[in-house]
Amino acid sequence: MINIAKKKLPLPVIVLLVYLSFCAMSLYTMRGTLAWYGEQYGFGAWFANDVWAFFLGGLIPLGIYELISFFVFKMMTVRLGRQNDVASLRYGLNFAVIAANIVLFALKFVYIAAPLYASLLNIILDPAVTFIFVGLYLWYAFKQNYIDKTLYRAAVTQVMGAFIAVYGLLALIRIMMSVAV
Amino acid sequence: MKKFTRVLCILMCVAATLALFGCADSGAPNYKKSDPSTFAVSVESVVQKLDGFMQGRSDRTSYTEAEKSAAEYLRDTLVGYGYADGPATDGSDGGEGSLPSLPTEDDSASSLGMIREFSVNDEGGLKLISRNVVAVYNADSASGKNVVIGAYYDNFYSTPYAESKRKGTKSAGALSNGSGVAALLAIAEYLQTEKPALDYSVTLAFFGASSVNNAGVKSFYDKMTASEKRGTVLMIELQRLGVDHVYAFSDARETKREPFFDGIAAENGLDIYKVTQKSPVITDVSGLNGIPYFQWAMYGNFGVFFNHNIPTLNIVGANWETLDLTDRESSDNDDMEFTERDTLSNLKKYYPDYGEKIASAATLVVKSLEDPAFLETMEYDLENFPDTDYLNKNWIWYLVVLGIALIAGGIMMLLTSRLAKKYPPVPPQPRKMKMAVFGMDYEDKNSADIFVDIRQPEPMDDIFPGVPNNDGSANVDPFGCAPPRETLAPHTDVGTPFEPSVPTEQNEVKEREEPVNTSVDAVPAEEETQAGEKAEEEKSEIDNGSAEDSATDGNSQDNVVPEPTEKKPTAPTAPKRRAPKTSASAAPKKRAPAAKKSIKTESADSAEEDK
Numbered sequence A: 001m002i003n004i005a006k007k008k009l010p011l012p013v014i015v016l017l018v019y020l021s022f023c024a025m026s027l028y029t030m031r032g033t034l035a036w037y038g039e040q041y042g043f044g045a046w047f048a049n050d051v052w053a054f055f056l057g058g059l060i061p062l063g064i065y066e067l068i069s070f071f072v073f074k075m076m077t078v079r080l081g082r083q084n085d086v087a088s089l090r091y092g093l094n095f096a097v098i099a100a101n102i103v104l105f106a107l108k109f110v111y112i113a114a115p116l117y118a119s120l121l122n123i124i125l126d127p128a129v130t131f132i133f134v135g136l137y138l139w140y141a142f143k144q145n146y147i148d149k150t151l152y153r154a155a156v157t158q159v160m161g162a163f164i165a166v167y168g169l170l171a172l173i174r175i176m177m178s179v180a181v
Numbered sequence B: 001m002k003k004f005t006r007v008l009c010i011l012m013c014v015a016a017t018l019a020l021f022g023c024a025d026s027g028a029p030n031y032k033k034s035d036p037s038t039f040a041v042s043v044e045s046v047v048q049k050l051d052g053f054m055q056g057r058s059d060r061t062s063y064t065e066a067e068k069s070a071a072e073y074l075r076d077t078l079v080g081y082g083y084a085d086g087p088a089t090d091g092s093d094g095g096e097g098s099l100p101s102l103p104t105e106d107d108s109a110s111s112l113g114m115i116r117e118f119s120v121n122d123e124g125g126l127k128l129i130s131r132n133v134v135a136v137y138n139a140d141s142a143s144g145k146n147v148v149i150g151a152y153y154d155n156f157y158s159t160p161y162a163e164s165k166r167k168g169t170k171s172a173g174a175l176s177n178g179s180g181v182a183a184l185l186a187i188a189e190y191l192q193t194e195k196p197a198l199d200y201s202v203t204l205a206f207f208g209a210s211s212v213n214n215a216g217v218k219s220f221y222d223k224m225t226a227s228e229k230r231g232t233v234l235m236i237e238l239q240r241l242g243v244d245h246v247y248a249f250s251d252a253r254e255t256k257r258e259p260f261f262d263g264i265a266a267e268n269g270l271d272i273y274k275v276t277q278k279s280p281v282i283t284d285v286s287g288l289n290g291i292p293y294f295q296w297a298m299y300g301n302f303g304v305f306f307n308h309n310i311p312t313l314n315i316v317g318a319n320w321e322t323l324d325l326t327d328r329e330s331s332d333n334d335d336m337e338f339t340e341r342d343t344l345s346n347l348k349k350y351y352p353d354y355g356e357k358i359a360s361a362a363t364l365v366v367k368s369l370e371d372p373a374f375l376e377t378m379e380y381d382l383e384n385f386p387d388t389d390y391l392n393k394n395w396i397w398y399l400v401v402l403g404i405a406l407i408a409g410g411i412m413m414l415l416t417s418r419l420a421k422k423y424p425p426v427p428p429q430p431r432k433m434k435m436a437v438f439g440m441d442y443e444d445k446n447s448a449d450i451f452v453d454i455r456q457p458e459p460m461d462d463i464f465p466g467v468p469n470n471d472g473s474a475n476v477d478p479f480g481c482a483p484p485r486e487t488l489a490p491h492t493d494v495g496t497p498f499e500p501s502v503p504t505e506q507n508e509v510k511e512r513e514e515p516v517n518t519s520v521d522a523v524p525a526e527e528e529t530q531a532g533e534k535a536e537e538e539k540s541e542i543d544n545g546s547a548e549d550s551a552t553d554g555n556s557q558d559n560v561v562p563e564p565t566e567k568k569p570t571a572p573t574a575p576k577r578r579a580p581k582t583s584a585s586a587a588p589k590k591r592a593p594a595a596k597k598s599i600k601t602e603s604a605d606s607a608e609e610d611k
Helices: A011-041 A050-057 A059-080 A086-107 A115-143 A149-176 B002-022 B043-054 B065-081 B174-194 B215-223 B226-231 B257-267 B303-307 B344-350 B354-370 B374-383 B394-422 B505-513 B518-522 B525-552 B592-610
Strands: B115-121 B127-137 B146-152 B201-207 B232-239 B245-249 B312-318 B433-436 B450-453
Touching (some): B043 B065, B043 B354, B065 B201, B115 B215, B215 B303, B245 B257
Antiparallel strands (some): B245 B312
């Protein structure tokens, strides 16, 4: 099995990739948001367009992701000890999130097939797909022996618990911040 | 890894491009535009109607006399087309053009037939009166089916009443919505002129007070009887016509009516655009019209009908083909709607084809009404209109999120419990730290303690990062307050108990003078015996080792530990951190000080014997 942490990309590159994946994932929602606020506050084509929607869409999710992963892995380092390769664990998680975001981006097109249920499906799929990818990644990370076997439970609790909490919170925010109520 | 990254980047770029441009159909009609002179409703007719309506009626502010004046103009026009006006309390006395089944409006307001007054209360309790103008074609239809075609005619030119917090926009509303009124008047005229044989009635409604929460259309819907609501198969709204394109939009969901209207447009060469999936979807959950999504094409009075599961068609002017995500009217001109620039002269100036656009919208409607498949198509959509009420209830969505979180949490707990069984966590062992001095015990294999030899000359940075050793080997000053190394005075006159004893004459004399049994006091007799035995063994080992060392290492004199002499055997070799278990350094594990002293004692005895 390929060890993705063996050849590490530079930090700016991996952050950029994560950001772009979040941009793609959030594009659909951000288009609507920019369209609404652009109309309300008189922004013209210079701002309320797809390019801005793409690049702005990834900012907030990236910030949340980086913040959460920073604290989660900081705590993991303290909890699991330095002898475990927490740095590789964190590095590899970026790829899991990128893959999840690309799949979610593709799933946004469900609106074309079922617009009535697209919102419902997105609210379900966003956390579910991410949860699945993070779970698969943790299984991979255990295979790669990034952390000791006796600490699997702690790692799963810490990482997946954080993702459930964050994505659940984001879903609630999305419900409350529906712009055209 | 590089390859993977490249592939990932390319895939993302392709997907983004497809999302923005590739997957969306162009909204433009894919047929050749025909001659406007062949339209069922002529361009000259709609231009004339718009001119007539706007003549002296720039101010049609809701709830004002100006609005009432506009309503009266519309009534007179409709009467001129042949629609009958008069009080209508029920369906018994209504002929064609009357309102047989629509009840009278607000009891306090007088019923004027076509003009339907209604009242609303503002936040301060002030009673405000506005009017809808309603005419019906083919009111005696046996089928009981009905099509409502509507357009709002008021505007927000000035403040509607003194207490209102909203300021007027000074917008004359030639585009919004004089153009829609002109189209509706043209349709009304066409129906009375051509008198098509329809097996359903057509209600033509001009809504007042639309600028204030769509009060006119809400009143209109509320006053409909239950049978009328059930019999309404379609509601068509005409608004903001005359700008770049005319769109006909039914729903983001697949419907039967939108392809039907597209087909009618294609047959008649009408320049009617379709709303594509490229149009931004604005809401995630709570839609404006009772559905969990919203597009610009869903903005209008028809939402009241749509919200009550009546199929709708919005015929609206806009240009949603640009990169701009907002509700644009044109790619070349600034938006006019709800601004001072929305005047008839500006409409003619910036949109010379406005008459053609309005005429094409009116033609689309009348040609559709005349099509034999019309009623069947609309009834199909009515029967298959999905109930979306439950999708607009936020508590359902909160429950969904909660359910997902619970399921995910359950899976995680199950997973962790299995992992805990398979790989039980090891409780951390508390480890004590001991400072060892020369000759003290060292940790052994089974010891849980950490021994640190403070005499160790090697850096201990792995244990105490930044703390200098006693030999000054660490170069880091953790507190940044130490003086430069050059300024430190050398410890020439201070001896430490850890320095290896250098045999001098004084020391030798001292050792000779020292009573031999002083050390014995510190060690019990039994232990002394044992230690003595061990010391003998050790001595022989050391002697062998030093002999080997001296044989193999010519620089052994550089060692800090002095050479063993005949008179005074040396102590165990210089201590090493985490003492290696070599034969040379196989120092006694226990009671080393006693053993050392025993060695000293024995060496003194042997010295005496030698003497």
